[in-house]
Amino acid sequence: MHTMRIVAAVAALTASIGAVPAASPEPPAGAASCSGCHPASVGLQTPIPRLAGRNAAEMVQQMQAFRDGQRDATVMGRIAKGFTDPEIQAIAAWYAEQR
Amino acid sequence: MSRKRVNRRQFLGSAAAGASAALLPIPAIAQAAPRVVVIGGGFAGTSVARTLKQLNPRIVVTLIEANRTFTACPFSNGVIAGLRDLSAQEFGYVNVSASGITVAITTATAVDPQAKTVTIGGDARLGYDRLVVAPGIDIRWNALPGYTEAAAEQMPHAWKAGEQTALLRRQLEAMEDGGTAIISAPANPFRCPPGPYERASLIAHYLKTKKPKSKLILLDAKDRFSKQSLFLKAWAALYPNLEWVPLSKGGKVTSVDPASKTLVTDFGDHKASVANVIPPQSAGRIAAAAGVADRTGWCPIDPVTFESKLVPNIHVVGDATIAGAMPKSAFSANAQAKVCAAAIVKLLAGQTPSEPRLINTCYSLIAPNYGITVAGVYRPVNGVLADIKGAGGVSPADAPASYRAQEAMFAEGWFKTITGEVFG
Numbered sequence: 001m002h003t004m005r006i007v008a009a010v011a012a013l014t015a016s017i018g019a020v021p022a023a024s025p026e027p028p029a030g031a032a033s034c035s036g037c038h039p040a041s042v043g044l045q046t047p048i049p050r051l052a053g054r055n056a057a058e059m060v061q062q063m064q065a066f067r068d069g070q071r072d073a074t075v076m077g078r079i080a081k082g083f084t085d086p087e088i089q090a091i092a093a094w095y096a097e098q099r
Numbered sequence: 100m101s102r103k104r105v106n107r108r109q110f111l112g113s114a115a116a117g118a119s120a121a122l123l124p125i126p127a128i129a130q131a132a133p134r135v136v137v138i139g140g141g142f143a144g145t146s147v148a149r150t151l152k153q154l155n156p157r158i159v160v161t162l163i164e165a166n167r168t169f170t171a172c173p174f175s176n177g178v179i180a181g182l183r184d185l186s187a188q189e190f191g192y193v194n195v196s197a198s199g200i201t202v203a204i205t206t207a208t209a210v211d212p213q214a215k216t217v218t219i220g221g222d223a224r225l226g227y228d229r230l231v232v233a234p235g236i237d238i239r240w241n242a243l244p245g246y247t248e249a250a251a252e253q254m255p256h257a258w259k260a261g262e263q264t265a266l267l268r269r270q271l272e273a274m275e276d277g278g279t280a281i282i283s284a285p286a287n288p289f290r291c292p293p294g295p296y297e298r299a300s301l302i303a304h305y306l307k308t309k310k311p312k313s314k315l316i317l318l319d320a321k322d323r324f325s326k327q328s329l330f331l332k333a334w335a336a337l338y339p340n341l342e343w344v345p346l347s348k349g350g351k352v353t354s355v356d357p358a359s360k361t362l363v364t365d366f367g368d369h370k371a372s373v374a375n376v377i378p379p380q381s382a383g384r385i386a387a388a389a390g391v392a393d394r395t396g397w398c399p400i401d402p403v404t405f406e407s408k409l410v411p412n413i414h415v416v417g418d419a420t421i422a423g424a425m426p427k428s429a430f431s432a433n434a435q436a437k438v439c440a441a442a443i444v445k446l447l448a449g450q451t452p453s454e455p456r457l458i459n460t461c462y463s464l465i466a467p468n469y470g471i472t473v474a475g476v477y478r479p480v481n482g483v484l485a486d487i488k489g490a491g492g493v494s495p496a497d498a499p500a501s502y503r504a505q506e507a508m509f510a511e512g513w514f515k516t517i518t519g520e521v522f523g
Contacts, residue, residue: 026154030456030476032437035520036430037460037513044519046512074494074506075460075474082476082490087456 028090030083040098052098059092060085132159133447136217136227138207138385140164140192142171142429143417144233145521146436147443148200154444161201163219164192169522170260172291173429173462174514179257179268180301181309182467188260190522210389212410229443230413232391232398233436234383235259236290236427239396242379243285243355250357254374257298258290270373271302276310278372283352283362284319288397289380290418290427292325293473297463298375300330303338304466315341316369318362319350325426326463326473326493333465352376382419389413397421402479404452405439414439423484425477431459433517454479456487462510469500470507 037048051059065071067080067088083091135151137144140162148162169190177183192202203225209218210232216224238256240247246254257267271280280302284295299317306313315338322345324330334341344350349366356363360371381387381396391398391407398415399408402423407413416439417432425431434457442452460474475491477484494506 026441026453027437029454029478030458032150032441033434033456033458035437035516036433036458037509037516039516040520041523044516044523046515047508048512048516074502074509075472078474078490078492079458079460079476080490082456082458082487 028087028094030087031091031094034091034095051095054095056089056092056096059095060088063088063092132157133228134159134161134226135229135231135443135447136160136225137162137231137233138217139231139233139235139383139417140166140169140195140202141233141235141417141432142517142521143235143419143432143436144231145169145192145195146433147231147233147414147416147440149195149198149521150437150440151443152199154440155447156199158444158447159201160199161203161225162192162195163203163205163207163217163225165204165206167191167204170264171429171514171518172258172260172294173517174510175257175260175264176294176298176301177464178260178264179271179298180305181268181272182301182305185261185265185268188264190518192522194523207385208388210385210413212390212413215412228412228447230389231439231443232386232389232407232413232415232419233417233432234385235418236380237383239379239381243283243352243376245355245357246376246378247357250355251376253357254355254360254371254376256376256378258294258377258380267373267375271305274310274313274372277312278310279314279316279370280306280373280375281316281318281362281369281371282375282377283355284317284321284324284350284377285379286320286351288427289377291461292426292428293330293461293463295319295377296324296326296330297465299341299343300333300338300463300465302375303334303341306340307338311340313340313372316371317341317343317350318352318364318369319343319345320352321350322346325461326471328496329471329493330463330465332496333469333471337466382415386415386419391415392419393421395421402482402484403438403454404442404446405435406442414443423477424475424486425457425459425484426461426473426475428459428461429517430461430513431457433521434458457484460513462506462513464507464510465503468507469503470505470510471503472506472510 066076171188196202205220255263255267257263352362354363360374362369386392405414416435418427438455445452457477471494473493476487
């Protein structure tokens with residue numbers, strides 16, 4: 001409950017500053033960790049998909065589905081719970097711009 | 100080289116004569132290409148070097164590494180269990196060099212934080228604007244009485260992958276069916292918290308399939324460990340010949356005798372056919388030489404920049420750090436390295452690094468096609484990397500076999516990605 005209030009407060013605060021999804025040139029907080037599993041390079045054959053160039057809105061939707069338990073997952077459900085909506089939006093916007 | 104250094108010091112000295120140190124001509128320094136030296140070419144150091152080059156190709160990056168070939172620890176338990184070749188763990192620095200990084204295969208022996216130089220290969224000195232210390236771990240020889248470098252030839256630790264990994268494998272292969280293998284796991288903190296338990300699982304798998312009359316004992320200096328309930332449940336189902344002896348039941352090894360392969364505890368002696376001693380550890384020794392390790396033997400860092408809390412302009416990443424809630428894992432090392440590199444780029448440009456979020460995922464194999472994970476998401480809180488509450492955690496206790504198989508597959512995927520990104 002307490003955590004939820006903080007999350008909501010942080011989300012509201014971030015929204016009020018107006019930090020909505022213009023992709024930043026540097027990776028936003030958390031984005032660099034994704035490439036621990038999701039390859040940044042083209043040509044690495046793994047069962048874990050690349051994120052670069054994917055549709056931002058779809059990535060946001062998927063992350064929210066992971067977080068809320070709407071989509072089956074192994075680690076992604078547990079990881080997505082660590083990110084707020086504005087953080088997810090920033091990460092998705094940044095990856096959408098990568099090639 | 101040493102003459103150049105003297106000239107630079109003379110220049111700084113005369114500049115400082117007319118101005119306080121804080122007023123040194125930063126714009127003049129910024130115009131020259133900034134120099135970053137990275138000590139240690141493992142997952143942490145190599146990731147910093149490569150990320151720096153990606154973020155700002157102007158930075159002159161030198162990576163100092165003692166070995167021509169890097170041997171990765173993750174998945175090396177599979178080598179010990181005969182599931183994988185050691186060559187699958189080996190990576191070179193050809194592509195690292197090709198990405199514009201100067202790779203110096205030599206040993207860093209000293210750091211002068213005042214002069215901002217690293218001593219390499221005897222007496223050559225390398226100047227830096229920012230230094231990254233990423234030495235991984237060193238074994239604290241004799242911290243466990245009797246466990247010396249010579250003892251490790253009889254009772255391998257295999258906690259730095261390479262020849263030690265191959266030695267433990269050979270010993271297990273040579274062991275008669277009906278023998279007793281013993282693993283000794285240390286108290287916290289140490290590299291790869293779930294590692295001893297993955298190793299016990301995979302050795303138990305090897306014995307069960309190839310030497311079923313044999314026994315495996317895991318002597319543990321702890322009562323609690325990473326992913327404990329998942330391991331214990333799986334062992335009960337899969338490995339009846341594996342016995343875990345926790346601290347409270349006499350699991351703490353107090354000394355070893357390599358000649359007789361005996362592990363001594365307060366509750367009695369254990370004689371092994373094969374003994375794998377995972378010993379007490381500290382940050383790699385250059386950390387202490389650079390002054391960035393504290394009395395614990397590990398390195399306190401700022402969680403935003405990974406700059407040492409003890410020495411300015413020196414950053415520490417990977418297993419050598421005291422990283423709060425983040426475990427000493429290759430995944431953590433890589434995640435920290437990318438945050439550290441981004442912070443260094445900003446600091447060199449006179450900007451303020453932004454507050455990071457970091458992720459860790461540790462995969463462990465209990466058997467082929469049986470993977471489990473622990474994950475975490477972290478942020479700086481009061482100068483420490485803290486868990487973000489509600490996130491992370493371990494694989495579910497009651498997951499079906501398909502879930503375990505999927506996690507085993509993702510473990511392979513992670514290893515391909517991280518080694519491909521760092522060394523490819």
